Amino acid sequence: MATGRSPTNIAVIKYWGKRDEALILPVNDSISVTLDPDHLSATTTVAVSPSFPSDRMWLNGKEISLSGGRFQSCLREIRKRAQNVEDEKKGIRIKKEDWGKLHVHIASYNNFPTAAGLASSAAGLACFVFTLGKLMNVKEDCGELSSIARQGSGSACRSIYGGFVKWCMGKNNDGSDSIAVQLADETHWNDLVIIIAVVSSKQKETSSTSGMRDSVETSPLLQYRAQTVVPERVLKMEEAIKSRNFESFARLTCADSNQFHAVCLDTSPPIFYMNDTSHRIISLVEKWNQSEGTPQVAYTFDAGPNAVLIAPNRKNATLLLQKLLYYFPPQDNDLRSYMVGDKSILSDAGLKSIEDVEALPAPAEMKTPSQKFKGDVSYFICSRLGAGPKVVTDESLALIDSVTGLPKGV
Amino acid sequence: MATGRSPTNIAVIKYWGKRDEALILPVNDSISVTLDPDHLSATTTVAVSPSFPSDRMWLNGKEISLSGGRFQSCLREIRKRAQNVEDEKKGIRIKKEDWGKLHVHIASYNNFPTAAGLASSAAGLACFVFTLGKLMNVKEDCGELSSIARQGSGSACRSIYGGFVKWCMGKNNDGSDSIAVQLADETHWNDLVIIIAVVSSKQKETSSTSGMRDSVETSPLLQYRAQTVVPERVLKMEEAIKSRNFESFARLTCADSNQFHAVCLDTSPPIFYMNDTSHRIISLVEKWNQSEGTPQVAYTFDAGPNAVLIAPNRKNATLLLQKLLYYFPPQDNDLRSYMVGDKSILSDAGLKSIEDVEALPAPAEMKTPSQKFKGDVSYFICSRLGAGPKVVTDESLALIDSVTGLPKGV
Structure with missing residues (x-):
């Protein structure tokens, strides 16, 4: 055994x-x-x-x-x-x-x-x-x-x-x-903080196995992406990781996530993994990044609506969390169970109770900050980079x- | 004057x-x-x-x-x-x-x-x-x-x-x-029926002028689409129109709409014109088309969430309308103001009152037919092909x- x-x-x-x-x-x-x-x-x-x-x-x-x-x-x-x-x-x-x-x-x-x-x-x-x-x-x-x-x-x-x-x-x-x-x-780049927004999904998703088969068979853009776009991006990404260049890392990460979903959309029948909540999280990050002039956080989405957000450090991660919780407060007002993984990010962000969440100011960079989307995120996970497989x-x-x-x- | x-x-x-x-x-x-x-x-x-x-x-x-x-x-x-x-x-x-x-x-x-x-x-x-x-x-x-x-x-x-x-x-x-x-x-292909679903949108959209400028500047897929994919599609589309080949017309129309939105998604920052309602309408059409083995209806979306649906004839248009109204009944139960343009399509579809809408059966080809989305469509327009500019x-x-x-x- x-x-x-x-x-x-x-x-x-x-x-x-x-x-x-x-x-x-x-x-x-x-x-x-x-x-x-x-x-x-x-x-x-x-x-x-x-x-x-x-x-x-x-x-x-x-x-x-x-x-x-x-x-x-x-x-x-x-x-x-x-x-x-x-x-x-x-x-x-x-x-x-x-x-x-x-x-x-x-x-x-x-x-x-x-x-x-x-x-x-x-x-x-x-x-x-x-x-x-x-x-x-x-x-x-x-x-x-x-x-x-x-x-x-x-x-x-x-x-x-x-x-x-x-x-x-x-x-x-x-x-x-x-x-x-x-x-x-x-250990190479250990100040990176990862926050995952697990997005409530009402729709059954296409499995990635059948989805990528459909893309290979029907998307005219897939081969161009694979042969022309990705090779260059891989080189740039390796360089960004080596030099811990967050700006380059973030731009490549976001662009490649979006292009993957673009290929899904170019598939027949089209595959939608992201939903309106995913789009709102992207808009929030893009507007923040744009208002600062340089990427504060990167986002990437796999074959589903969940957002994986990568912050260069604890400070940006707490700022991100404040913005996210402003728009996506917990459905049942239970803050502790709304954050899984490294829960200490909550106190770093000054969020000890649901009242702290309710008192969060609207992000200044958003033009229409009034509407909130309670219940659209199931919960968050705060994590970091980790090691490979181990024997228990x-x-x-x-x-x-x-x-x-x-x-x-x- | x-x-x-x-x-x-x-x-x-x-x-x-x-x-x-x-x-x-x-x-x-x-x-x-x-x-x-x-x-x-x-x-x-x-x-x-x-x-x-x-x-x-x-x-x-x-x-x-x-x-x-x-x-x-x-x-x-x-x-x-x-x-x-x-x-x-x-x-x-x-x-x-x-x-x-x-x-x-x-x-x-x-x-x-x-x-x-x-x-x-x-x-x-x-x-x-x-x-x-x-x-x-x-x-x-x-x-x-x-x-x-x-x-x-x-x-x-x-x-x-x-x-x-x-x-x-x-x-x-x-x-x-x-x-x-x-x-x-x-007059060349005058049995085509066009139904537009005007989709309620909560988000301000990117104007097409600035959106396409961003795409030209940042999307790696745009030039490939323009130079390699579209020329071939244009030839096929001309042929489909000439021969009134609805199957080919529909496949090209849907694929090109999806590819346009794929390029929008491949733009930095990404542009989302379609929302969850748009996606649901596409799924409805795709599942119907798939279950029949041949396209029953084509869809296309411009720079916004509205669906433009093109049926080959009155019969398919009425079937489409029944499916659409099953999922998207009118918010205020007022059927007459929910259909603009050629309102006679309603009686063709056997829909004379809100009770008729409520009695519609779930489309057989949909696996999860239970959920409805009242209020997600503002209204429908039924139209057809028309003539060019005229002096009044x-x-x-x-x-x-x-x-x-x-x-x-x-």
């Missing part, structure tokens, strides 16, 4: 479109930031036993099917690389050729809402590959693991590292060079009961 | 981006349909008198400044081409060299809401140029007039004709070949009092 924890990641140069559906090879490079696993991560326990009659998996306590190609690819690739395991203390000895005969039980848990469109599959698949690799004593390096995670869920390959990560699209048809590399670890050594934190072989509490 | 009436037009291949701001020369060809002037048009009366001390203009009864470049360009170009006018009956004789000394009074009126984003400036400027040309006995043909109207408001050049109109971008730096031509008149000969319909030289009723 082994337990691991993997972070989620948010792309600042977006991945949208596969050139190979089976191997999950992208049409362009992408770059992401890894989020603090204390706030957004998946924890996975993998167990093997000769008594397990089949492979089984539970997500957040509920059994899910393992028949999907994404898990099977990862399982197959890790099993292929399994090595001898010997643990004298526990009296365990498994030869590498025996791994293929052993079935696995997998239990995974996200410490954030799975359906909220916060790259839960990236964290989940990365964690699955990482933990399975540990259990089976796989010796491959992170690059190789990222390539296996990629075959489970494209963006999962970027969750194999902390800090700033680049997924190189690669050129080979077999995908062997389509791997993630770390550009800089989480405390066995009491394992998600599977070592006696029953089943998820604890099920 | 002369009075004229000009229709508005809706582009099915969009104009977005100028290569010359002063002459209003576009980055690509565009194609539009002219709407029935009975439903959507501008009426303009132009008067001259030696007693007028200056040029003045009234729009919908309110005096507006004529100092803007758009009116001045048109006024200058028409005056340049003025000819002798002789009307023995009225005892009028104006030599062409005298037109430059005479000031004009202009009164214009739109029979539809000016601020609703329904190309009111296109109808207004086309009418201004057409009527002024009549008054000053200008002999130039429609192509030449369209080129003058273009200098007032780009899309106004397409309102010089009825039916289907193409604005050829031209190649010359002086704009002499950037003119509109008629592809087919309004009935002098009682003139907007200027021939005695005072001022707008009637002001």
